[in-house]
Amino acid sequence: MTAFALDETATVIRELALVADVFALRAQEQEACRDRAQPGSAVQHRHAHSATLWRQAENSLRVRISELATAPATR
Numbered sequence: 476m477t478a479f480a481l482d483e484t485a486t487v488i489r490e491l492a493l494v495a496d497v498f499a500l501r502a503q504e505q506e507a508c509r510d511r512a513q514p515g516s517a518v519q520h521r522h523a524h525s526a527t528l529w530r531q532a533e534n535s536l537r538v539r540i541s542e543l544a545t546a547p548a549t550r
Contacts, residue, residue, distance in 0.1 A: 491540050499533050
């Protein structure tokens, strides 16, 4: 793998990590809204569902980051 490709991969990894951090922040915001909502209400359910989706998206990105970081140099 060329130095350019390695640098490009590192850039992609950094960008994905930044996005994953934003997703984590959005999940925390939804969890806070969920915790303030009336227990058992539709509002609480929506915030809980939203938090779950943000967490799943964050996790998917972090898995992909890990895969990219540990992938063997094939080019």
